[in-house]
Amino acid sequence: MKKHLLSAADLSRDDAELVLATAEELRSLADRPIKKLPALRGRTVVNLFFEDSTRTRISFEAAAKRLSADVINFSAKGSSLSKGESLKDTALTLEAMGADAVVVRHWASGAPHLLAHAGWARSSVVNAGDGTHEHPTQALLDAFTMTRHLGSLDGRRVAIVGDVLHSRVARSNALLLTTLGAEVTLVAPPTLLPYGVEGWGVETSYDLDAVLPKADVLMMLRVQRERMNAAFFPSVREYSRRYGVDARRMATLQDHTIVMHPGPMIRGMEISADVADSERSVIVEQVTNGVAVRMAVLYLLLGGSQPAIGGDDA
Amino acid sequence: MTDYLIKGASVLGGEPRDVLLREGLIADGSSSGAEVVDADGLVMLPGLVDLHTHLREPGREDAETVETGTRAAAMGGFTAVHAMANTEPVADTAGVVEQVWRLGTEAGYCDVQPVGAVTVGLAGERLAELGAMADSAARVRVFSDDGKCVSDPVLMRRALEYVKAFDGVVAQHAQEPRLTEDAQMNEGELSGRLGLRGWPAVAEESIIARDCLLAAHVGSRLHVCHVSTAGSVEIVRWAKSKGWPVTAEVCPHHLLLTDELAASYDPIFKVNPPLRSATDVEALRAGLADGTIDVVATDHAPHPHEDKDCEWQAAAFGMLGLETALSIVQTTMVDAGLLDWAGVAERMSTTPARIGRLAGQGRPLEVGEPANVVLYDPSVSRVVDASELASLSRNTPYAGMELPGRVVATFLRGRPTVLDGKLC
Numbered sequence: 001m002k003k004h005l006l007s008a009a010d011l012s013r014d015d016a017e018l019v020l021a022t023a024e025e026l027r028s029l030a031d032r033p034i035k036k037l038p039a040l041r042g043r044t045v046v047n048l049f050f051e052d053s054t055r056t057r058i059s060f061e062a063a064a065k066r067l068s069a070d071v072i073n074f075s076a077k078g079s080s081l082s083k084g085e086s087l088k089d090t091a092l093t094l095e096a097m098g099a100d101a102v103v104v105r106h107w108a109s110g111a112p113h114l115l116a117h118a119g120w121a122r123s124s125v126v127n128a129g130d131g132t133h134e135h136p137t138q139a140l141l142d143a144f145t146m147t148r149h150l151g152s153l154d155g156r157r158v159a160i161v162g163d164v165l166h167s168r169v170a171r172s173n174a175l176l177l178t179t180l181g182a183e184v185t186l187v188a189p190p191t192l193l194p195y196g197v198e199g200w201g202v203e204t205s206y207d208l209d210a211v212l213p214k215a216d217v218l219m220m221l222r223v224q225r226e227r228m229n230a231a232f233f234p235s236v237r238e239y240s241r242r243y244g245v246d247a248r249r250m251a252t253l254q255d256h257t258i259v260m261h262p263g264p265m266i267r268g269m270e271i272s273a274d275v276a277d278s279e280r281s282v283i284v285e286q287v288t289n290g291v292a293v294r295m296a297v298l299y300l301l302l303g304g305s306q307p308a309i310g311g312d313d314a
Numbered sequence: 315m316t317d318y319l320i321k322g323a324s325v326l327g328g329e330p331r332d333v334l335l336r337e338g339l340i341a342d343g344s345s346s347g348a349e350v351v352d353a354d355g356l357v358m359l360p361g362l363v364d365l366h367t368h369l370r371e372p373g374r375e376d377a378e379t380v381e382t383g384t385r386a387a388a389m390g391g392f393t394a395v396h397a398m399a400n401t402e403p404v405a406d407t408a409g410v411v412e413q414v415w416r417l418g419t420e421a422g423y424c425d426v427q428p429v430g431a432v433t434v435g436l437a438g439e440r441l442a443e444l445g446a447m448a449d450s451a452a453r454v455r456v457f458s459d460d461g462k463c464v465s466d467p468v469l470m471r472r473a474l475e476y477v478k479a480f481d482g483v484v485a486q487h488a489q490e491p492r493l494t495e496d497a498q499m500n501e502g503e504l505s506g507r508l509g510l511r512g513w514p515a516v517a518e519e520s521i522i523a524r525d526c527l528l529a530a531h532v533g534s535r536l537h538v539c540h541v542s543t544a545g546s547v548e549i550v551r552w553a554k555s556k557g558w559p560v561t562a563e564v565c566p567h568h569l570l571l572t573d574e575l576a577a578s579y580d581p582i583f584k585v586n587p588p589l590r591s592a593t594d595v596e597a598l599r600a601g602l603a604d605g606t607i608d609v610v611a612t613d614h615a616p617h618p619h620e621d622k623d624c625e626w627q628a629a630a631f632g633m634l635g636l637e638t639a640l641s642i643v644q645t646t647m648v649d650a651g652l653l654d655w656a657g658v659a660e661r662m663s664t665t666p667a668r669i670g671r672l673a674g675q676g677r678p679l680e681v682g683e684p685a686n687v688v689l690y691d692p693s694v695s696r697v698v699d700a701s702e703l704a705s706l707s708r709n710t711p712y713a714g715m716e717l718p719g720r721v722v723a724t725f726l727r728g729r730p731t732v733l734d735g736k737l738c
């Protein structure tokens with residue numbers, strides 16, 4: 001493993017499989033009465049959030065605490081309009097606190113990269129979602145969830161449907177799933193596929209109905225209603241009709257196909273309630289798996305001196 | 315005033331000869347009493363003229379002042395710069411352009427020719443008093459809303475027509491605003507991967523095509539700032555083939571650097587228009603070589619450290635250029651065999667002076683002409699050290715790069731502003 005996890009592209013196949021295997025070990029912990037391991041005792045993990053995301057922050061916080069790390073939550077104000085708190089000053093502060101790992105969520109693409117490489121801090125940096133760039137731990141937990149249901153991802157077909165253009169989840173998944181041998185198809189109206197997507201080494205399609213019967217995994221992405229104001233699509237109704245998944249479309253899936261969503265969902269827009277709540281849906285499980293995967297990432301990045309599971313915390 | 319005898323200079327890259335600078339002019343006759351400058355191995359060019367410089371004063375004296383910016387210009391071999399209008403306050407009145415012009419005269423490192431804003435406050439809504447700026451002591455002839463595009467086609471048409479009254483030219487920053495909202499880098503495969511909003515070539519090319527048609531329609535001079543794409547070169551080539559009064563500039567950074575550098579997320583490489591692809595770079599070099607692109611202009615854009623030491627999206631656009639321009643042109647054009655030194659003189663001195671209607675600049679290196687000259691050593695190389703630059707700012711994209719060439723001396727009307735590679 002590299003020192004930082006900034007992009008899913010930082011992970012070789014061996015790295016990714018090690019994270020998934022470690023997460024599998026750690027997940028067994030979730031079923032035990034005592035959920036804490038001493039692996040990162042004395043280490044400090046900072047959750048640095050320049051953008052609100054309670055779900056992601058809680059997931060990382062739980063992961064770090066279960067490994068006995070000290071956790072500091074740090075929310076910084078600011079946006080692309082008001083620069084606000086400087087990333088550099090914040091990094092220097094964290095460095096002074098002796099942070100071993102910084103989990104960073106930021107509205108600007110590349111902010112974690114800058115934090116890792118600008119020479120401001122020595123800690124490991126974990127990208128917890130940056131702008132419209134990447135969200136590698138989300139991709140890892142998605143891959144983890146897929147392997148638990150489908151086994152090896154080699155040759156498996158994953159359809160990622162929705163606002164790919166603005167989605168960091170789609171970018172990280174396209175990279176990671178390809179590394180793991182899966183065949184990814186990005187499905188969206190042409191306006192919501194990134195310029196130059198032909199070079200990504202994945203399939204693309206504008207036709208959801210053609211993709212559904214072949215998919216082993218159907219991953220729905222959130223689509224913000226506001227996108228229609230910028231002419232990405234004409235109306236919510238038309239979007240749902242062409243790219244939303246409802247019971248009728250779900251019926252065309254293979255029996256083993258699972259339905260995923262990174263959340264937060266907009267029921268009725270990209271996914272209907274009966275699909276979200278169906279037996280195929282692994283959306284709730286994704287959340288549980290998120291903690292195990294983030295434990296594995298923190299453990300491996302910080303090179304925990306003891307085995308990940310070396311006995312319960314006494 | 316000291317006379318200088320420049321011994322053995324290769325004038326425009328030709329056979330070595332001696333050149334006497336006396337009383338501000340290139341002279342002949344006796345050189346007795348003149349200070350001798352050994353120019354063995356040095357190329358002599360007419361003092362360079364920049365059509366596109368941001369000196370930041372008034373308003374952003376934390377980034378650059380007329381004094382520091384013109385010191386940087388002298389170090390780069392320039393004897394005249396056109397100071398862009400996007401200051402605070404905007405150079406949209408006779409008062410502001412005269413202030414900038416006066417500051418330049420007082421600093422004395424090179425001629426400072428203010429550019430006037432096309433529209434009041436660069437707001438793109440109504441014409442600034444172009445005639446008043448033309449009639450002022452600053453004698454403005456180049457008008458530009460640079461940083462912003464005059465995107466309203468009617469306003470652009472009127473500006474082009476209006477400046478005919480005083481032989482002016484409108485220098486357009488070609489950027490269709492709606493196509494580039496929050497744009498961060500060249501739109502290509504990489505922008506999609508990096509999650510940075512794309513700045514598509516079509517946003518530049520569509521404005522250039524429109525403006526060329528307008529310039530032809532009303533018979534006015536159009537100058538296109540910082541052409542950055544292969545498509546733009548094609549459009550300008552087409553307009554010129556029709557005989558239309560269109561000129562264009564390219565920046566040194568667009569001749570050398572590509573959008574791949576954005577993958578570092580280091581905002582030192584953030585510039586507007588953005589760094590483009592290797593194909594674009596190649597087309598720009600070819601366009602400059604064949605004269606489709608008339609001039610090299612620096613778009614020298616100083617920014618204080620904190621405006622670059624941050625997230626890419628939050629960082630300012632722009633990079634320094636004055637002190638490295640000639641080196642970049644040497645490496646991309648001269649050493650590549652695309653341009654000789656006479657060609658460099660034309661594109662960095664003669665033609666920009668003609669476009670800007672600067673009478674005493676960009677003149678032939680002949681007896682009786684103003685002694686605006688630069689001595690350049692193309693045989694040495696240097697590693698760029700940002701901390702050694704004369705500019706107040708440090709935002710050079712070339713820091714740590716080894717570049718060929720060094721400006722040894724710059725003379726402004728016979729007086730050295732740089733000697734032995736040092737400011738006088």
Ligand SMILES: [Zn+2]
Pocket residue numbers: 460461462487539540586587
């Ligand atoms: Zn510009």
